[in-house]
Amino acid sequence: MFDKEALKKIKERQEQWEETTLQQWLARLPERDELFRNLSDMPIARLYTPADIPDFDYLEELGFPGEYPFTRGIHATMYRGRLWTMRMFSGYGSAEETNERFKYLLKHGETGLSVAFDTPTLYGYDTDDPMAEGEFGKCGVAVSSLADMEILFDGIPLDKVTTSMTINAPAAILWAMYLVVAEKRGIPWTKLGGTIQNDILKEYIAQKEFVFPPKPSMRLIVDTFEFGAKYVPKWNTISISGYHIREAGATAVQELAFTLYDGFEYVKAGIERGLDVDEFAPRLSFFFNAHNDFFEEIAKFRAARRIWAREMRNRFGAKDPRSWWLRFHTQTAGCTLTAQQPENNIVRVAIQALAAVLGGTQSLHTNSMDEALALPSELAVRIALRTQQIIAHETGVVNTIDPLGGSYYVEYLTRKMEEAAYEYFRKIDAMGGMIAAIEKGFPQKEIADAAYRYQKEIDEKKRIVVGVNEYVSDEPITIPIHKIDPEGERRHRERLARVRRERDNERVRQCLERLRNAAQDEKENLMPYILDCVRAYATLGEIMKVLREVFGEYREPIII
């Protein structure tokens, strides 16, 4: 894009500048003793000019929004057409309490729902299982059967609001519950929109809420791809997630590389099942973290779109442009929230959210200021939602598409992120793919190393965290702390007992038996069997028990 003559002149002028103006300044005012490195540990230069991207090719690398390689955005109009979906991840206690929170958020202008489940639900245990001791409703809402799901979405128009569910090992079952709730209300599945996270690879890598070994897990996931493509065409059957990888301590580069590689594995698995890539790839979605280093994050999002489009087209031969789209949800980085001076988190979240918007996100969750202390209070979650509304309606950043496109620094960094991701791809290819890499503990070790390095930098004050290792204050915390209704667990347990008592237990037994037989036959798609179990009010724990018995449980290699 830059002609050689112009580049030569720029370089010469830069050398002159370094010898004259810059030298004089440095002599008078030396640069601060700082790392000047981003969170991926890349050195950041003092200044970027066209000389840093000498062979930059606008049409090749950026193109136009809505066109390959989608660096500038997947839609031709981006936020001028439609704003991102404001989707606040929420859930705690019993279905009643969370339903109330959903309605509160919708009333305040939220445009999509996102369900957080508690840990027993995430691992597929009913609340009264001994493994669930002390965990009820702590990290999300407890859902043990269809009866809970019916209450959770009571009064919410499922054909108008899209719902995202953060659920992985038991994703097929919770999805089936949602589908049956719609069915019972007479809403056709073709009208349902939403997402199940359903990304087991990042569970092995980072979030650790796995249950089954990789092979049967991948089978269940492809079952949902296949079923969704046929019967629930507007549903995203997976949200390939870097968020948790990042929260576990990964750098931006690692988040980018491991997440996209996980994506390749899911595409491969779908193709191996015999599905046409263009049949399911348009329903694959992504989920990234928005961390502190502003430009690094923006470069990461842009690089992700470019890599995915290229690999889908070239590696997997997808022909439908929608298969090339990397559509993604973003959540601001929970791990950057501080328990100290929690009000400061409002500012962190605002800046991270701005990075997500400048990076072209399709949907966004903004964390609440109190999340390093407890589950969010109404006040805190409202401010978090308002932060998105302020970005959308007051800052003007939505007026033009990819406003940072063409910045020498951002384009340089987008390329660097991309190159670094391909380095990881080559390493993982050489190991025989992501599952083999996970079994070797490779991504886990890379992340643990990065997490340790980051902590050491903070401990040694090479990185400043405001309110933690600098600008510390002893003033007591005054923000309100949210409390869970202690009656919720009793209500939930009573409902669970009533479900088991009042349902047709013979029908439940038969449904579970049919599921067991189908699970033993690799050629069967398990979704119809799971749906039947759910319709009969088999509990989550009962369905998962059958699958645990057939598939076994995964034990992870212990890596420090």
Added chain:
Amino acid sequence: MAEEKIRVLIAKPGLDGHDRGAKVVARALRDAGMEVIYTGLRQTPEMIAEAALQEDVDVVGLSILSGAHMALLPKTVQLLREKGLDHVLVVAGGIIPDEDIPKLKEAGIAEVFGPGTSTQTIVEYIRNKVAEIRRSRKNA
């Protein structure tokens, strides 16, 4: 005679999968010259107490971010004591609200390290406390 190395068991009780902090602390303690055993995830209080006994540790560090600490931590201490491990120092870390800390201390958790604690703080605390415990056991 050289001081015997401090042996630490780092454990993740309950269904909580957040192991970043546990691993960072484990490494920091190891770098500080301690012997560190990490249990891995999804440990019941029984499993943790048994591991502490088998590994003959001086310290048990419990990392929990799920909110289930009030159910699981006192129970773990109780099981350790039932196994005769009265001398084992038990510390905890994670997302634990301030108001729960006095109750945990009453139940035998010696210290709770919240978000933002530096690893040096933890290392120094363990060094001092274990030295104290060793001295008092010698004199007893």
